[in-house]
Amino acid sequence: MTDRDLEGWTIVFDLDGTLVDSAPDLTGTLNRLLVEEGLPPVPMEAASTLIGSGARALLVHGFEAAGASVERAQSDELFERFLVDYTAHIADGSQPFEGVVETLERLSERGAILVVATNKRSDLSELLLEKLGLTRHFAAIVGPDRVSARKPAGAHLKEAVVKGGGDPERAIMVGDAAPDAEAARDAGMPCILTTFGYTPVPVETLGGDVLIDAFEEVEEAIDGVLSDFYVMRALKF
Known part of the structure; x- marks a missing residue:
């Protein structure tokens, strides 16, 4: 007993x-959005250090890492796209x-x-x-x-x-x-x-x-x- x-x-x-x-799926969603925005994807080993403060912070860090506008990363429209994609792929990897x-x-x-x-x-x-x-x-x-x-x-x-x-x-x-x-x-x-x-x-x-x-x-x-x-x-x- x-x-x-x-x-x-x-x-x-x-x-x-x-x-x-959860890095594979969070990074997967981030990178799909970056590519859709015409930006380079973030390497998995780099992205895993960006996780921890929520989806909005991940977008900002990811766009910064790709050399893109932080203002764009903070948009509600992009955040909603992130949520839709991540929900669909939340447990793929x-x-x-x-x-x-x-x-x-x-x-x-x-x-x-x-x-x-x-x-x-x-x-x-x-x-x-x-x-x-x-x-x-x-x-x-x-x-x-x-x-x-x-x-x-x-x-x-x-x-x-x-x-x-x-x-x-x-x-x-x-x-x-x-x-x-x-x-x-x-x-x-x-x-x-x-x-x-x-x-x-x-x-x-x-x-x-x-x-x-x-x-x-x-x-x-x-x-x-x-x-x-x-x-x-x-x-x-």
């Missing part, structure tokens, strides 16, 4: 670059990172509440997770449209935890980029960062409490964070 030692704790996951390698399903199952068995806090729009996040068979693991899937402020604001994480039925005072963030680390700091949550995600700056500079090189290391990292938490609490008495 599994020890439910994570009862009362919420683990908050970023989506793109943390749970799911995207896949959960290795070890995601097994790790989520173990965390749930140990009593943890699992939620997603992402800067991807909620309906798109739900569609992606549903197509990948991951929806069942999460008590809440929370994009910026369902909270008062988006990452890097800590309110995004706190409100996501509450929507999942958890306590923000007993929550841990797992992400891959600056918005995740900054939101965790703002929310007063410990932060575990992946080294395999999407960040334009070295992940080592983001101030995460723990860095992991593979998703299979999430559980051990959580155990380490909780060990420190209980030691510090004991020292206060």
